[in-house]
Amino acid sequence: MLRKVYLSVIGLLGASNASADWTLNMPRGVTELSAETYALHMQVFYWCCAIGVLVFGVMIYSLIRHRKSPGAEPATFSHSMKAEVIWTTIPIIILLILVVPSARTLIKLEDTRKPDMTIVATAYQWRWHYRYQGQDVAFYSSLARTSGVARRLDSSIDPFTVENYLLDVDNPLVVPVGRKVRLLLTSNDVVHSWWVPELAIKKDAIPGFMNETWFKADVVGTYRGQCAELCGMDHGYMPIVVKVLEPQAYAAWLASRQPTALQSADTN
Amino acid sequence: MTSAVMDAHHSEEHHGPAKGIRRWLYATNHKDIGTMYLVLSLVMFLTGGAMALVIRSELFQPGLQFIAPNVFNQLTTMHALIMVFGAVMPAFVGLANWMIPMMIGAPDMALPRMNNWSFWILPFAFLMLVATFFMPGGAPAAGWTMYPPLVLQTGDAFPYLIFSVHLLGISSIMGAINIIVTIVNMRAPDMSLLKMPMFVWTWLITAYLLLAVMPVLAGAVTMLLTDQFFGTSFFLAAGGGDPVLFQHIFWFFGHPEVYILILPAFGVISEIIPTFSRKPLFGHDSMVYAASSIAFLSFIVWAHHMFTVGMPLTGQLFFMFSTMLIAVPTGVKLFNWIATMWRGTMTFETPMLFAIAILFLFTIGGFSGIMLAIVPADIQYHDSYFVVAHFHYVLVPGSIFAIMAAVYYWLPKWSGHMYNESLGKLHFWLSAVFVNVTFFPMHFLGLAGMPRRIPDYSTQFADFNSIASVGAIGYGLSQLLFVYVVIQCVRGKGAKATSEVWDNPKGLEWTLPSPAPYHSFEVPPKVSSESAFS
Amino acid sequence: MTHAEDRYYVPQNSHWPIVGSVGLFLLMVGASSWLNGSDAGFWVMMSGVAVVIFMLAGWFSTVIGESISGRFNQQVDMSFRMGMFWFIFSEVMFFSVFFGALFYSRNMSIPWLGGDSNNFFTNLLLWGGYESTWPSNGPGNAGGDYEVMQPFGLPLINTVILLTSSVTLTVAHHALLASKRSMLKVFLAATFILGFIFVFLQAQEYIHAYHEMNLKMTTGIYGSTFYMLTGFHGMHVTIGAFMLSVIWLRTMKGHFTPRHHFAFEAAAWYWHFVDVVWLALYVFVYWM
Numbered sequence A: 001m002l003r004k005v006y007l008s009v010i011g012l013l014g015a016s017n018a019s020a021d022w023t024l025n026m027p028r029g030v031t032e033l034s035a036e037t038y039a040l041h042m043q044v045f046y047w048c049c050a051i052g053v054l055v056f057g058v059m060i061y062s063l064i065r066h067r068k069s070p071g072a073e074p075a076t077f078s079h080s081m082k083a084e085v086i087w088t089t090i091p092i093i094i095l096l097i098l099v100v101p102s103a104r105t106l107i108k109l110e111d112t113r114k115p116d117m118t119i120v121a122t123a124y125q126w127r128w129h130y131r132y133q134g135q136d137v138a139f140y141s142s143l144a145r146t147s148g149v150a151r152r153l154d155s156s157i158d159p160f161t162v163e164n165y166l167l168d169v170d171n172p173l174v175v176p177v178g179r180k181v182r183l184l185l186t187s188n189d190v191v192h193s194w195w196v197p198e199l200a201i202k203k204d205a206i207p208g209f210m211n212e213t214w215f216k217a218d219v220v221g222t223y224r225g226q227c228a229e230l231c232g233m234d235h236g237y238m239p240i241v242v243k244v245l246e247p248q249a250y251a252a253w254l255a256s257r258q259p260t261a262l263q264s265a266d267t268n
Numbered sequence B: 001m002t003s004a005v006m007d008a009h010h011s012e013e014h015h016g017p018a019k020g021i022r023r024w025l026y027a028t029n030h031k032d033i034g035t036m037y038l039v040l041s042l043v044m045f046l047t048g049g050a051m052a053l054v055i056r057s058e059l060f061q062p063g064l065q066f067i068a069p070n071v072f073n074q075l076t077t078m079h080a081l082i083m084v085f086g087a088v089m090p091a092f093v094g095l096a097n098w099m100i101p102m103m104i105g106a107p108d109m110a111l112p113r114m115n116n117w118s119f120w121i122l123p124f125a126f127l128m129l130v131a132t133f134f135m136p137g138g139a140p141a142a143g144w145t146m147y148p149p150l151v152l153q154t155g156d157a158f159p160y161l162i163f164s165v166h167l168l169g170i171s172s173i174m175g176a177i178n179i180i181v182t183i184v185n186m187r188a189p190d191m192s193l194l195k196m197p198m199f200v201w202t203w204l205i206t207a208y209l210l211l212a213v214m215p216v217l218a219g220a221v222t223m224l225l226t227d228q229f230f231g232t233s234f235f236l237a238a239g240g241g242d243p244v245l246f247q248h249i250f251w252f253f254g255h256p257e258v259y260i261l262i263l264p265a266f267g268v269i270s271e272i273i274p275t276f277s278r279k280p281l282f283g284h285d286s287m288v289y290a291a292s293s294i295a296f297l298s299f300i301v302w303a304h305h306m307f308t309v310g311m312p313l314t315g316q317l318f319f320m321f322s323t324m325l326i327a328v329p330t331g332v333k334l335f336n337w338i339a340t341m342w343r344g345t346m347t348f349e350t351p352m353l354f355a356i357a358i359l360f361l362f363t364i365g366g367f368s369g370i371m372l373a374i375v376p377a378d379i380q381y382h383d384s385y386f387v388v389a390h391f392h393y394v395l396v397p398g399s400i401f402a403i404m405a406a407v408y409y410w411l412p413k414w415s416g417h418m419y420n421e422s423l424g425k426l427h428f429w430l431s432a433v434f435v436n437v438t439f440f441p442m443h444f445l446g447l448a449g450m451p452r453r454i455p456d457y458s459t460q461f462a463d464f465n466s467i468a469s470v471g472a473i474g475y476g477l478s479q480l481l482f483v484y485v486v487i488q489c490v491r492g493k494g495a496k497a498t499s500e501v502w503d504n505p506k507g508l509e510w511t512l513p514s515p516a517p518y519h520s521f522e523v524p525p526k527v528s529s530e531s532a533f534s
Numbered sequence C: 001m002t003h004a005e006d007r008y009y010v011p012q013n014s015h016w017p018i019v020g021s022v023g024l025f026l027l028m029v030g031a032s033s034w035l036n037g038s039d040a041g042f043w044v045m046m047s048g049v050a051v052v053i054f055m056l057a058g059w060f061s062t063v064i065g066e067s068i069s070g071r072f073n074q075q076v077d078m079s080f081r082m083g084m085f086w087f088i089f090s091e092v093m094f095f096s097v098f099f100g101a102l103f104y105s106r107n108m109s110i111p112w113l114g115g116d117s118n119n120f121f122t123n124l125l126l127w128g129g130y131e132s133t134w135p136s137n138g139p140g141n142a143g144g145d146y147e148v149m150q151p152f153g154l155p156l157i158n159t160v161i162l163l164t165s166s167v168t169l170t171v172a173h174h175a176l177l178a179s180k181r182s183m184l185k186v187f188l189a190a191t192f193i194l195g196f197i198f199v200f201l202q203a204q205e206y207i208h209a210y211h212e213m214n215l216k217m218t219t220g221i222y223g224s225t226f227y228m229l230t231g232f233h234g235m236h237v238t239i240g241a242f243m244l245s246v247i248w249l250r251t252m253k254g255h256f257t258p259r260h261h262f263a264f265e266a267a268a269w270y271w272h273f274v275d276v277v278w279l280a281l282y283v284f285v286y287w288m
């Protein structure tokens, strides 16, 4: 335990170089927009740091310099128009600097036009269902059995021995690399939310409405996320796994999931 | 009528406290009612805190330890409801009851019987709420935000939740009316609005916020009730409604609500900092304008809690801009406090220590608030522990610290005795250290992708979670010290307090003896010297 | 008299608030368990209602007694006025929630379900064929086919009734100021009788809507907003009419002077507020 406390102190001080287990920052992600989001996040973070250093610096200086010492007389001033105008204007300027790139990224995020493919994701308590538009491919995606067993209150399985504990599913969502995938989200019961940090996407699945979002993954790999809106008892147990494959591998996978192929190998 | 009749009434009117339980059940005295509010708040804080400790214990390591997931959700929901409506709001109303009449030179609140009613509704409301733990289906578990359709899956607790929220609303509305009327109508004759102390000002603004948004919450939960039991379709798409409509209404209440939780805290530190800097509050008038602007802006930013629901783009842009604007008046307040300390002669008694910690830690919470306002980034932060970190930074070392600072600051005035300064300082340092150990790591958890409201998590989140849990236990235990210090002081264990208590503080409350007389001012005091109000 | 003016007035301890809290508690707990299907709950709820009514009667007679014995100075009078004003403000906010729900569903959710704005796929994939119109019971045709409530006929009559009642109330107020007691009594009585007639007609309208028009609370968002708005309004008219009746009984007993009649004015403000809500309601719910 002490080691953890100690490490955390180091962690707090040396923020950004995270070791494998000590993720301290938002992932840069694997899409153009996730990188932009990350940059925005860092930009506003640095502004806050700068303001913080300045403001806290002045405060600390004042706390030391202006503490009561023998013979010291407090000043009596109680307003200054000039100062007030300055510290009203400067924050406004900073905010304007922040708003412009944010708005630009936001507009791109909302632009779901001209996708290469469309997937309809429907949320259920507590699993996801994916349907590939224009293909005969549809399946449920639920928490992997290994985690499902280990997560029980009375299970004696140590979560550390389970690979990707709570972040693994039986049937991941599979998409090709470098393609604009439009995701249409809805829900069958309560509000859920589809979140994969590396794709920088989070969008609510709302019963009776269809929400749109999109991503274009640039790097092959497996990306994990979770349902991000409280949806009842097992809200913590409906992970999302996205497998990004090379186009050929994706085509092969798609073919294997077509109904004819499915008859021989029913699941997985 | 004759003056003989009047005099006969006087002897009844200006009596001391009644004996026994009736003093409290039938109370019309602002100090008695204030005390009851504060005691209720402390009990609720410990209850809500105990729930937080169960939450943190469950999250100490991955895997389920003690409680089932649905119980975890119940605890999260009740923790928040109890802390927000049971700990912070009643504490500020209690402070308002105690201090506002003393600060404006009034004998009591304007509507003392209604004051009693506002208070006594609360214990019943919380009785109803907490009793739901023992009902079939357990306590409400849909989060304090009560989003449909999930909240409609609540078991027998559902109508109890709705009606207890109604009771809380009735209580707050009456409390707010009382405070507004007291401030507007009961001020000493020559105290103009702009001469009012900051705590009174911030409460006036807060009371208007309460008046405007508590009915909105009541309306929202009423629609939940009719959707559940009478077949209406407000939040049902098939009938032409929309689940998101509830979110809009809830946050139209909810965002002003979070400023209801912080504006009186701003008021408290605006009283404390000048006293211990021995300098008048810098920019009194601009503080008033800033607080008013915060209140105004709070009505047009609500959808920043809903950036992932699929709002049209223009809506998202609008709510991003308006939210960011709140940094400006809040910054003005912060800078004014710093300017108040600047070239003062500061001493660091416990209330001042808490006030300074608020300046640092609330600002950190405000920074994460600004980060949350950036929509693309919020899409990543939303519903992750980053949000949990944000709001605990503004709520715990913001509101809770301010309440404790206020208690240390005014307790000698209330009880007539000094509290134990060294234990007070110890309490401060323990709180200040542990609050950071608890909530700072939550930023990292959120950024690393840990969603909120989950009872169990993947192994990569284990380290920071266990640090946070240790911090929570440390922080919780430190609060027992606070309880001890307060009890000792109230029992008269400390030195006798002078009427000024501190080194030449400004304000009418310090012209009264300590402990303050049962009816604060029986005749209007003269407010002559301009410096009486900092 | 001067004595009452320059000293602050502080009332004695009172047991009414705690009685009121217990009453509300019984009411709410009873209502909850009744909604959960317990018959006993109904009776608990009614006993809560009884306690609350008992409390209101007791509390108000205490205050009236104090007022009549001249214990209230100008300042107390002002406090009551402000209190009533801000109470009405909170009621306005309560109603605005339901108006807000009406605007939202008319201008947002219904068009979205029909495919507007960023909801093209909502309509295409979930509610194919649904065309947004107002009034609407939603794409699921909740509650089945229904008839739309027309603005003319009963609602128009009700509008006239409420507006008239506002006039009679104002006449009564002027009569009070001019010490014309008999005129005051007649016009005040006319006011609350008109109020009760309004409530009666509203009930007729509901019965008609339920039995002949199949317009119910379950009729999608249209039925929901219609009944929520008119229902809460009707409830407020009922309360206001009772308030005016009490005021009338007090005038019969000779209460109120041209200078001191806060209770009358409070009830009158409340009545005008209810009136204004109706006008908004008539325009947005029945007409547009």
Ligand code: HEA
Residues within 6 Å of the ligand: A048, A051, A055, A090, A091, A092, A094, A095, B145, B258, B259, B261, B262, B304, B305, B323, B324, B326, B327, B328, B330, B331, B332, B334, B362, B363, B364, B365, B366, B367, B368, B369, B370, B372, B373, B374, B378, B381, B382, B383, B387, B390, B391, B394, B395, B398, B399
């Ligand atoms: C006391 C309560 C309180 C306070 C004061 C605040 C203050 C602020 N909050 Fe916070 N907030 C909450 C309580 C509070 N919040 C709660 C409870 C939630 C979660 C609810 C839930 O989901 O359960 C929440 C959630 C929340 C969200 C939604 C997050 C999400 O769910 O995705 C957002 C998004 O914009 C936000 C923003 C802000 C902003 C911009 C401020 C601003 O007011 C902060 C302003 C202050 C400063 C910025 C610091 C001082 C200023 C300066 C030093 C000037 C210069 C600074 C700059 C130019 C940057 N808050």
Ligand code: HEA
Residues within 6 Å of the ligand: B045, B046, B047, B048, B049, B050, B052, B053, B055, B056, B076, B077, B079, B080, B081, B083, B084, B087, B088, B142, B143, B144, B145, B388, B392, B395, B396, B399, B400, B438, B452, B453, B454, B455, B472, B475, B476, B477, B479, B480
């Ligand atoms: C003012 C409001 C307030 C306050 C003061 C707190 C205080 C604390 N909160 Fe809370 N919290 C919220 C408001 C608040 N919180 C809200 C709004 C949510 C969101 C809920 C939702 O998602 O819907 C939340 C959610 C929340 C979560 C996230 C849960 C989840 O998402 O699943 C966590 C987790 O760590 C947490 C922890 C804590 C801790 C450790 C404290 C500590 O500061 C508490 C310290 C106090 C004590 C520990 C009490 C000490 C008492 C004892 C030690 C003795 C006990 C004895 C007796 C009972 C006799 N809170």
Ligand code: CUA
Residues within 6 Å of the ligand: A123, A126, A191, A192, A193, A227, A228, A229, A230, A231, A232, A234, A235, A236, A238
């Ligand atoms: Cu699905 Cu949370």
Ligand SMILES: [Cu+2]
Residues within 6 Å of the ligand: B254, B255, B258, B301, B302, B304, B305
């Ligand atoms: Cu907010």
